[in-house]
Amino acid sequence: MKKIVIVGNGISGVTAARHIRKLSDFHITIISGESDYFFSRTALMYVYMGHMKFDDTQPYEPSFWSKNKINLKKAWVKKIISEEKQLLLENDETLAYDVLILATGSKPNKFGWPGENLEGVQGLYSKQDLELLEKLAPNNVICNHAVVVGGGLIGVELAEMLHSRQIPVTFLVRESNFWNGVLPDHDSSILNQHIKAQGIDLRLGVNLKEIRSDHLGRVKSIEIAETGEIIPCNFVGLTAGVSPEIGLAQNSGIETRRGILVNQFFETNITDIYAIGDCAEQTDPLPNGRRSIEAVWYSGRMMGETIAQTITGNKMPYKPGHWFNSAKFFDIEYQTYGWVSNSHSKPKDEMQLHWHSLDNTKGVTLSFDKNEGTFLGINTFGIRMRHMVFDQWLNEKKSIEQVIMQLDQAQFDPEFYKSYVSEIQSTLLTTLSNSVL
Template identity: 60%
Template sequence: MDNIVIIGNGVAGISAARHIRKLSDKRIIVISAETDFFFSRTALMYVYMGHMKFEHIQPYENWFWEKNRIELVRGYVTQVDTETKQLQMDGSRAIQYDKLIIATGSKPNKFGWPGQDLHGVQGLYSKQDLDLLEVNAPNKEVCKRAVIVGGGLIGIEMAEMLRSRDIPVTFLVREESFWNGVLPDGESAMINEHILEHHIDLRLGNNLKEIVADENGKVKSVIITETGEELPCDVVGLTAGVTPNVNFLKDSGIELGRGVKVNRYLETNVNDVYAIGDCAEQHEAIGNRRPIEAVWYTGRMMGETVAQTICGNRIEYKPGHWFNSAKFLDIEYQTYGWVFSNKGKKEYEAHFHWRHSEEKICITVAFHKDTNQFLGLNTFGIRMRHEVFDRWLTEERDVDYVMEHLADANFDPEFFKKYETEIVSKFNSDLGKSINPKKKSLKRIFQTA
């Protein structure tokens, strides 16, 4: 019987384990040094904010693993010997494998800043990071100010967490506008406003120069590169992106780039070794996607895909149309298809943008300026239906059709205010169209009831 070893108990590794068990009686061993049991990483912030307890973000009861014959091993893998198919654990124990799945995720980026390893400096990625934040910033008496370095989604999550305990936060963002490498300018500008309205000291176009220690080796301040200003603080959150967690593989013979190099079947250059999730790097990007995707749902899909291959049904990883969702404080964000930032906009890409005159609600629609084909949509403050946009992208609908039927994609509850009429009116005005938006069809109403 094959011995399947999975390194990493995040969503990618556990999805693989669950689906291998559904498909086979193979022996499954999951190794992790982070926690005994799988948890939902995206929900860590809600534990700190008091909305949930840690046990609430564990999707499976503790008995689930034994009942499903998934063996859990706590520890670090320090070396992989692909010749003997053996893993070294913590420098002592050894585990044999017949097939190996690497699902070790990511670690926070560090860019060699002076003081980056001081007490009080941390990321926000692991359960250990959450525990450390409870020590470093339990309240505003212990942490009189925090500085967050890096303007991505983890950075804004950390800012929201700290503000929930009334801890003052300074947010250093090197870009001239928040997340403007991803968001079009109108959306980025709206999020800048929203951050400031939540009493977060947003410093755009500012870089970290140095983290300064006190006499006990703990953080006492940071120095900003551009101005030389020294900001007193007790905690520094490093949230300037993540890097695949693959250092332990450097002498294994497994091909590495930034992550573990894989083909479309998630196979490495070594027989019987696979990589999935945040640590996997495609040799060639799939469509407009990045070669490495640190996204929850792609990790799950990779886990399901590699399980099929290991159980004799070798299939290609096909993630389909791009989508994602997040929250910027209390604004819900969704994206379907491709809407590039002003910096990364394709030469054929045109944008239509609508923003509510008073509320923090907006959408941006991307379409082909020559063919009129719908390319993607970003929405803030309006919930949309994934399956509807996925279908429209597959059917290659034109943007006029999408605007006419926008009500069918709206996921907001019945008594929420609807904005389709205003959106389409501006679309008509901006582009010289005469589209009449349809109301939500009865068919759609019955389907969602």
Template identity: 30%
Template structure:
């Protein structure tokens, strides 16, 4: 009888056990978990804090309402789970795991034929004085979520330290509880591991309109409290923020201590090194989930991108392989998605600067569009960015934000990236169309076409940041707004260099536009501005560009 031992019982570990059991009905399968809780929905914790998930036990329940605990795994899976049991050491020669019962202090050994490390990650603890104060939390474990909810009463102001995925979800959760939230982020943008600065700036601007306060490029110096030890203030290098609650969310680190002590190879990212079969440097020991590094499918580099989706897929692969199969885990694209205050946010592959740093000759496109036909009720806006290698035309990455269905488009590009597609291949993908779901030419196709038009010399663009810099410098140029007067009056860039000529009047009024100046055209989404650019170019104008992403992608004040 084969003996399979799994260290870690949250996401990847239980998935390994479930898959291995289906393939090996007679195997002896044991999960070792140092905590009390197992197989919980960690990604659901912000929604419990925010009140969308009402019952704490839902984070541990199956879709049919059974709680995933030791009894569930034994009765339904035939898997033995040892909670409150810590794996202290691995004897690779004897093929044994030394464990300690954390409740009794009793020590013992568990033999294995195949061992799987699913030790996960731990939250980064920044060197900030005052983290021990009452009211200071993390959001990495269900106990954290429950403690936050229990202490919400009387909280009117909170500070989130860190504007990554967890920080942003924590921000929304507290806002749903009618708490004023400030977010402090060391980097100059929100979601620095997810969005490029251009899309991040747009998202931050829109979220601030919803009442969030961002303090970007600021360092937390210390937390201060009252005489009873409750946090009251967050002191940054840019000022002091009042806070009755603080959530620290500055990332995680892989738990590799057990692997390192056992002599297993630790990779260049600081996580456990594994091969395509998820084997460590010991072929009888596998590693999965947040404790391992992965191959990035675009860059070919090793990366550490801990995601629940990756952990679960790896669990299946490792489950196959401990059962004697030869399944491969090819790598990751870092595909990440979230929803924050009605905005859908996603990315896949490489960001623009990442691609440049890797030596790619990069061309990008930003497309402001609708997720569905404009006449169908409920359509909403999207802002999609593609990153492409100019020489090979291969897709390198994509990002999207918007109230519309951004995630569908990210998943489309992720699929294309997985198979090494070019921007032409992306346009050739036969996507479905009906007004409730998309436009006749899908938003992902439109974005691909902007790149193709750029490559063909048909589309010459300027970014929002470049235009803002031109305006601030006082450059001599014409900013040609081609929207209708009603749209212009609703909101516009207030500047003496702005000229309003509706697209439908452009050909008739073309002689009013100076031919000896640089012309930048703009509209709401960019489509009419592109039409205007082509019209002016065809009429002999030499220096014409259009604002990429239109005013939808403009992260600055409008009149």
């Protein structure tokens, strides 16, 4: 019977295993050094914040794995011996495979900052990071000031986590506006204001120069490059993005660039070795402007589902639909469907229409092609919209006017929640008619 080995027990590896099991009786082993069982990485923050226990982040009961004949092995793989179709584990044990799927995820970026390896400095990615955080920053007595470096989604989560334990946080963001490598400036400014309103000391347009230590090698302070300001602290969270975890592949003669290079069937340059999830980099252009590396949960899941088809004999290319994502910035929910460019890289044919509430806690930005008049994408803050509706409108290449006029069909707010739709429609239609004059 064919032996499938999957390195990585995250969403992509586990989804692949589940779907291969649905479609075949192959022998399946998932191997991972991080944890015994698959858990939701996106829920790590809620464990620290006391909303759930770590065990509750595991989507499946321990018995699920034996019931479905999926073997789990907790170990680090140090090398792939592809000529012999074997894995070499850290304890020098070997494991044979017929088909190998690499689903090794990402790792937090480090940029060689002086002091980045001191005690009290860490990233936020793994279960071990969560345990370390619990040790270094259990409360505001042991940790009386924290600095978070890097203004992406994980940075704002870490700031919220520390804040939930009343630990004062200084948040250093290199960009002039929060997350404006992704968002247009008017959307970023909603978040700037909201993060500051929570009591976070948000510093925009600044870089970390160095992290300084006390005489015991622990974090004592950081210095800001632009101003020379020294901020005393006893915890530094490094959250300046993630990169594909490609160490194992590089070690084993598999072609890599930023990620492990794969074609649309997730095949690497070595026969019977595939890569999916955060660690994979597509070499073939993807439909709908999708990026060659996507370090997000939903993409990992879709890749896992697709590769299961190929492995079980129904060779299937990866064809993700329109881009979508969601996140939460403290209590502001964010959703995005299609493409809304940031202010720096906005193509000249893309126009944007923006509305925000008077208190700046809710906002909507729509983008459209100014030549064709077609809808390209939407960002929402503090307002929920329906994924399926936007997916359909993007497929239909609906006109921007129609999208605005029919926005009530997409809204998805709980009962009694004040509907802003008519206010949004009137603002957007006025801006649209002014902008095309």
